Amino acid sequence: MSTATPSRTDGAGDTRGRLIEVAIDLFTRHSFAGTSLQMIADELGFTKAAIYHHFRTREQLLDAVIGPILDRLREVIEEAEGLRGTHARADHLLTGFAELAVSHRAVPVLAADPAVALLLRANSDWNDLIERQLALLSVDEPAPAGAVRASVVLAGIAGASGPAFDELDRDELRDQLIATGRRALGLRTPRSPARTRKEQH
Amino acid sequence: MSTATPSRTDGAGDTRGRLIEVAIDLFTRHSFAGTSLQMIADELGFTKAAIYHHFRTREQLLDAVIGPILDRLREVIEEAEGLRGTHARADHLLTGFAELAVSHRAVPVLAADPAVALLLRANSDWNDLIERQLALLSVDEPAPAGAVRASVVLAGIAGASGPAFDELDRDELRDQLIATGRRALGLRTPRSPARTRKEQH
Structure with missing residues (x-):
């Protein structure tokens, strides 16, 4: 940034x-x-x-830190929503979210701070992005099971990309996060590299 | 408490x-x-x-909040370590951890606070519990894949038991968290109720 x-x-x-x-x-x-x-x-x-x-203010600085990442997350969500097929949509969000998490490893730590979480939850834009992510990752599972599962995957990827695996190669960490997310969500591993999923629709 | x-x-x-x-x-x-x-x-x-x-001090109050939960977590870890079979061990920790998370839903929120996380990481007892949990949940997967997967499951369950699903029945939330954890870890769902897994060894 x-x-x-x-x-x-x-x-x-x-x-x-x-x-x-x-x-x-x-x-x-x-x-x-x-x-x-x-x-x-x-x-x-x-x-x-x-x-x-x-x-x-501190709040303006926080916006400057988080704003560009939310912008990128919104793009990923919109791309996912534009795909056909619940599995292709979920997989696109999952891989994009994991990529963002490993690229900005301090941000999930920051977003988990209760004082920051309180500010974020007061932001309707943030809540909208959360809802859309949960919907995309629910795949074909009805609520509440689908939303809980989606929530475990998002919180898990965010949490595991924090300081715990600092020594791990960034791409290896991302691939492991995606593999775990796919298992949890019941998504098949595409044969092509993670970022090109066109044949999956 | x-x-x-x-x-x-x-x-x-x-x-x-x-x-x-x-x-x-x-x-x-x-x-x-x-x-x-x-x-x-x-x-x-x-x-x-x-x-x-x-x-x-504030720190003494924090100890009074977190101490009893760490004591219970240590018991769950010891019980799991005493079982035979990597799947039975992982399943015991998973179910015990999910039970603790839904019973003390404010605690994962608190533990994710960067200032609290810093205090916890300076505590060798805490780090020991984390290591033992990651080992138990790695099941048969070698490091680092097993540890990343375990970390996603623990952070995911902790994160999803926070304020997001306040309206959900406690037992239903716990069962969904356990089901997601089992999928992510590749554990089979036991036929008996979640808390009695004796036949699994």
């Missing part, structure tokens, strides 16, 4: 990116409520005024 | 139980770092001195 270029400049984009990186680190170590803008300023050697130029 | 009797007395045991109940409620709503002993005192109409009589 950092907008820093390889030849790191000290422009506004770079500062914003560093703010976001440090915020993720402190939020996941000390929790959201345990992190003040002052702590973020201290960590970077900035004044609070320098932070205020970019973010007025 | 409250020691209050139906004819609620104002004895020390009752106060301690009410403190723990209010702490769980505030920790899970405002997060651990977002809850002060003062907030707990205010919620109960107590002075801080009255709380200090029972708990000197």
Whole structure:
């Protein structure tokens, strides 16, 4: 999410990116409520005024961290909803969700923070994405069994992509998460690579 | 965990139980770092001195909440380790873990709080319980696949027993969590009720 270029400049984009990186680190170590803008300023050697130029509140920083990931998740959900067949839809969401989880491993940790969860649940957009994910992963199972199963898979992938498997190769972790999700949901493993499922519809 | 009797007395045991109940409620709503002993005192109409009589720190209150559940989890793990056969062991842990999760639905929410997770990971006893659970649920799958799969199941059951399915009957939720766990782990559903698996060894 950092907008820093390889030849790191000290422009506004770079500062914003560093703010976001440090915020993720402190939020996941000390929790959201345990992190003040002052702590973020201290960590970077900035004044609070320098932070205020970019973010007025902790909540705005949280939005900057989570917003782009929710945008990508929404795209994955829309792609899945556009496919034919309940299995193809579920598999597309499952693989896209696992890819996002292993690419942004701090975010599930952050989203599980009760103070963050409370903010997210107050957001109708978030609730809409959750509902659509549960619907896609319910496959052909009626509620509530389908929703519980879907929920175990989403929470399980999010939880297992946290700090526990830091030493594991990113792609191997993703593939194991997808394989477990498929077993739990009763989806067959496609013969083609995970990301091309066109023949499955 | 409250020691209050139906004819609620104002004895020390009752106060301690009410403190723990209010702490769980505030920790899970405002997060651990977002809850002060003062907030707990205010919620109960107590002075801080009255709380200090029972708990000197937030951390001691957290221990009082989580300690008894870890004790029960340790028993379940020991029972599972005492069984013959990898499937019987995994199934015993799975069913015991799901039972604990639905019986103490605030606890997984609390344990996912980054500030709480940091305290738990610094506790060698906690890490030992995690390792033994992953070993039991790996069934016959070698690491790392077995550990990732086990981790998805544990995190998934913990996550799905949180506030999302508040309206669902406790036993129905538990049975769905167990059914999903068995599918993910490749365990057969025993013919007998979930809690008696003697014939499976």
